[in-house]
Amino acid sequence: MGSVFEPKGDTIRYLTKCAREYGDIVFFRFLGVPACFVNRPDYIESVLVTQNNNFVKSKDYRAMRRVLGNGLLLSEGEFWRRQRKLIQPAFHQGRIAAYAEIMAGYTQQMLASWSDGQTLDIHEAMMRLTLGIVAKTLFDADVSHEAEDVDAALAVLMGKFLRQAGLALLLPVWVPLPTSQLLKRAVGRLDKVIYSIIERRRASGQMSGDLLSVFLQVQDDEGVGMTDRQLHDEIMTLFLAGHETTANVLSWTWFLLGQNPEVEEKLFEELNRVLGGRVPTLADLPKLIYTDTVLRESMRLYPPVWVIGRRALSPFRLGEYELPADTNVLISQLIMHKDARYFPEPQRFDPDRWSASDPRGASLPRFAYFPFGGGPRVCIGAGFAMMEAVLLLATIAQQFRIQIAPGQQVSMQPSVTLRPRNGIPVTLRRR
Numbered sequence: 001m002g003s004v005f006e007p008k009g010d011t012i013r014y015l016t017k018c019a020r021e022y023g024d025i026v027f028f029r030f031l032g033v034p035a036c037f038v039n040r041p042d043y044i045e046s047v048l049v050t051q052n053n054n055f056v057k058s059k060d061y062r063a064m065r066r067v068l069g070n071g072l073l074l075s076e077g078e079f080w081r082r083q084r085k086l087i088q089p090a091f092h093q094g095r096i097a098a099y100a101e102i103m104a105g106y107t108q109q110m111l112a113s114w115s116d117g118q119t120l121d122i123h124e125a126m127m128r129l130t131l132g133i134v135a136k137t138l139f140d141a142d143v144s145h146e147a148e149d150v151d152a153a154l155a156v157l158m159g160k161f162l163r164q165a166g167l168a169l170l171l172p173v174w175v176p177l178p179t180s181q182l183l184k185r186a187v188g189r190l191d192k193v194i195y196s197i198i199e200r201r202r203a204s205g206q207m208s209g210d211l212l213s214v215f216l217q218v219q220d221d222e223g224v225g226m227t228d229r230q231l232h233d234e235i236m237t238l239f240l241a242g243h244e245t246t247a248n249v250l251s252w253t254w255f256l257l258g259q260n261p262e263v264e265e266k267l268f269e270e271l272n273r274v275l276g277g278r279v280p281t282l283a284d285l286p287k288l289i290y291t292d293t294v295l296r297e298s299m300r301l302y303p304p305v306w307v308i309g310r311r312a313l314s315p316f317r318l319g320e321y322e323l324p325a326d327t328n329v330l331i332s333q334l335i336m337h338k339d340a341r342y343f344p345e346p347q348r349f350d351p352d353r354w355s356a357s358d359p360r361g362a363s364l365p366r367f368a369y370f371p372f373g374g375g376p377r378v379c380i381g382a383g384f385a386m387m388e389a390v391l392l393l394a395t396i397a398q399q400f401r402i403q404i405a406p407g408q409q410v411s412m413q414p415s416v417t418l419r420p421r422n423g424i425p426v427t428l429r430r431r
């Protein structure tokens, strides 16, 4: 089990081997801490949905606490419920529709700086783009000057996360996790970006109806508003959860398209037919059906969030198995999405398996594919992310082919998210 948390160990291969050799449920005692790895759709549904009241986030999420504090991803109980209710309206269908123009506009701006034959790291470009979009749409903030700081800090945090998560699972919660100077500096840099957004808005007093205005105006029953610390935690959570994940989907999609020219051709054909050179708008989304299946299939092979963890408050049952209280349950999208029982030829990039006329999709159990999680803690930004991913993919692929150098090695870095370890160097070709 130690190899799961070794940054240099092959975590993914190890978990795959566990699932394939030991089956649907694998129980460990990890230096006395009970943990089980669950690989069956109905068991996953049981943990995330049916028995969700018996579960909180697993102890390893604590490794994110010094960055995300008590924001929506990590909070629990009444506090979480209240914050979710407060934030939810910003993600309602009607509201996110208004974000479409900003998404396409920011992408156009990026493309204006691209040229034929240019080489760049496409993952870095996607991270910048999605960071700008989440900051503008949710907090009406311009972070273009701080983007480099955010990228650098995230690289440090992501590199250190697995080991921190392993320690967090083992150590009692009252033992602080060790911190290196590098990690402290990285967290400090991110904090500076967030606090400067809050400060600027407090100073301007401008309330534009965005999420930050809502946060600044909200009061509890005693008339007390959110503290700067709470504001920081929610903004940081939405920034990080909302940009790195979507950037990962797009980066891996470019990587897959670069290796599958027949899929790329089909995508270009749809974009030509539906858009004919126009910038896509919200009204085009229902017609970009193949584009949507390309993204779905990309998230099957490279789920941006590759693992979810829960801890049981009291003993529970999964099928015929009785499990003790305090068990940490590990659920991996990455492993489940490649299970040949549900996905024939699991390694093949085949967007058509998601087409409405394909019988393979109809027989799929609910939790064989769950890139956004499920139950009450399902991703709040799923609609936002899918709209953004379709719009960005369509806008960029209309103008450029992203060429991956032949034989280019790109490996997965399983951290909080599943990012390409050293980016993805590409050459841009104007279409």
Ligand code: HEM
Pocket (backbone or CB within 6 Å): 057, 072, 073, 074, 084, 134, 237, 238, 241, 242, 243, 245, 246, 249, 303, 304, 305, 308, 309, 371, 372, 373, 374, 376, 377, 378, 379, 380, 381, 382, 384, 385, 386
């Ligand atoms: C393709 C992109 C995305 C993927 C794959 C993704 C995936 C997920 C998953 C799997 C969870 C559940 C974690 C758990 O159960 O422990 C989650 C939660 C969350 N996501 Fe996303 N996410 C994406 C985009 C976004 C965006 C765009 C935002 C916001 C702008 C966002 C904000 C959040 C938040 C705040 C939570 C915590 C929700 C709660 O516990 O109430 N995500 N996401």
